[in-house]
Amino acid sequence: MTIDSTEGGAGGPGSRSEDAAGDTPWRSAGTPSNVASRLERLPLSRWQVKIRLLIGTGTFFDAFDALAIAQVLPVLTPMWGLTGTQIAALISIGYLGQLIGALLISGVAERFGRTRAMALAIGVFSVFSVLCALSTGFWMLLLMRLLQGVGLGGQVPIGAVYINEITKAKGRGRFVLLFELIFSVGVVLCAVVGRFVVPAFGWQGMFLVGALPVLLILPILRVVPESPRWLAARGREEAADAQMLRIESAVVRAGRALDDPEPLGIGIREARGRMRELLGPDYRRRTLTVWLIWFATYIVYYGIGTWLPSLYRGHFGLPLETSLNYALIGNLGAFLGAAICAFTIDLLGRRRIFILSLAGSAVMMGVLALLGAQQPWQVLVFGSLAYLAAGAASIGLYLYTPEIYPTRIRAVGVGAATSWLRIASMIGPVMVGSLVTSGLGLVCGIFAAIAAIAAVVVAKWATETKDRVLEEISH
Structure with a gap:
């Protein structure tokens, strides 16, 4: 079977698929089951890698912008006289x-x-990144950070949903997480860029760098096909087929041959999803379990990560350069944890990764609690190890959450789950700021208890999704 690559633009709807015998039995069919079977037989090619890098660049800057505040606070705190x-x-x-x-x-x-x-998400956080750089005081920056966050909160979950929806079951963990690893690269490079940009060019430079993804909007709209799974689930079968042909043509042009798809034998319901399904009888246990994993992971991940530079600088009295260097070590730990997860999750499975990650965070936070976190070296060593463990779970969640829901509610399911990330990310830093004068040991003890509870819940109730077709998981 061959595919004619004549098309408009970067793989437009003019694409057609044929074989030597004429029409294939699956030609011009865009039902949910047909789309799923055609996606499942797609080999990995340069096309998927290109799409992953394009969307991943937006994810990179999402991480960069989310943590840029941690790099500028050591400068803004004395400049504006900020309180805890x-x-x-x-x-x-x-x-x-x-x-x-x-x-x-x-x-x-x-x-x-x-x-x-x-x-839309990229446009929102890019515009308000510029306005963050133009802020003249605490209240203006506070408002711009709020509005910037609206864009940041939408881009990564939808990017994860999209990459999951165009990836076949076998090897999906590694493929998706190598995409999500770009987020961890953003975390590390945010610290690296902050280490050089803030002292040399001022705090505004961090936010201006964070506005660069505005350049991605047009390429995403022109180059990235709409998700065929989403189109099929919405009953738009003709459009779903056109996008599948576009993808199949791109894969063939990248030098890969396509076999005829094999029926999956899974009945898939075409329907518009409702958010209330998340807590309905079919998905309640999955939803509550994954919400707890998000909360427990990120109360550690951001509770530690966003405060590290300020803690080293303000609480322990270390020089600015040393504080930023120590924070960079913690970020490198988070990246290492994410990388370990990306390369082992298809081998170990999702449940084992989450159990190990959450238990590791609990142990490291527990050690810090017992030591009282009274010395900077203690926070550097055990805090970085906790950050490493949390980094593994944090990246794995962007793979796992889209897997456990059907296409009709996948985006809202991931959006609702990542809301617990945001809640944890608000509570964690506030908890550190409120209790830091009473001793970091207390905060670490609370973090350890939450992570330990989540590890137990995962062991008992989490659904394993390794090597399973998305439609099979939610069937």
Whole structure:
């Protein structure tokens, strides 16, 4: 079978598929089961890698912008005379915006499509990144961070949904997480860029760098096909078939041959999803379990990560350069944890990764609690190890959450789940800011208990999804 690559633009609807005998039995069929079977037989090619890198660049800047505040606070705190409460507010307000964005933009993705939702999210956080750089005081920056967060909260979940929806079951974990690993690269490079940009060019430079993804909007709208799974689930079978032909043509042009798809034998319901399904009888246990994993993982991940530079600088009195260097070590730990997860999750499975990650975070936070976190070296060593463990779970969740829901509610399911990320990301920094004068040991003990409870819940109730077709998991 061959595919004619004559098409408009970067793989447009003019594509057609044929074989030597004429029409194939699956030609011009865009039902949910047909789309799923055609996606399942797609070999990995340069096309998938190109799409992953394009969307991943937006994900990179999402991570960069989310943590840029941690790099500028050591400068803004003495400049503006910020109190501990104001520091916590500047950290947490961005996550409130992300919570709003996760819910709003996931709704856009379900109604108008994945690619439009991603473009909207990138446009919002790019514009308000510039306005963050133009802020003249605490209150203006607080408002701009809130609005910037709306875009940040929508882009990563929808990107994860899209990449899951165009990837076949076998090897999906590694393929998706190599995409999500770009988020962890953004975390690390945010610290690296902050280490050089803030002292040399001022704090505004961090936000201006974070506005660069505005350049991605047009390429995403022109180059990235709409998700065929979403189109088919909405009953738009002709459009789903056109996008599948577009993808199949791109894969063939990349030098890969296509076999005829094999029927999956799975009945798939075409329907518009409702958010209330998340807590309905079919998905309640999955939903509550994954919400707890998001909360427990990110109360550690952001509770530690966003405060590290300020803790080293303000609480322990270390020089600015040393504080930023120590924070960079913690970020490198998070990246290492994410990389380990990406390369082992298809081998170990999702449940084992989450159990190990959450238990590891609990142990490291527990050690810090017992030591009282009284010395900077203690926070550097055990805090970085906890950050490493949390980093593994944090990236795995962007693979796992889209897997456990059907296409009709996948975006809102991921959006609702990542809302618990935002809640944890608000509570964690505020908790550190409020209790830091009473000793970091107490905060670490609370973090350890939450992570330990989540590890037990995962062991008992989490659904394993390794090597299973998306439609089979939610059938």
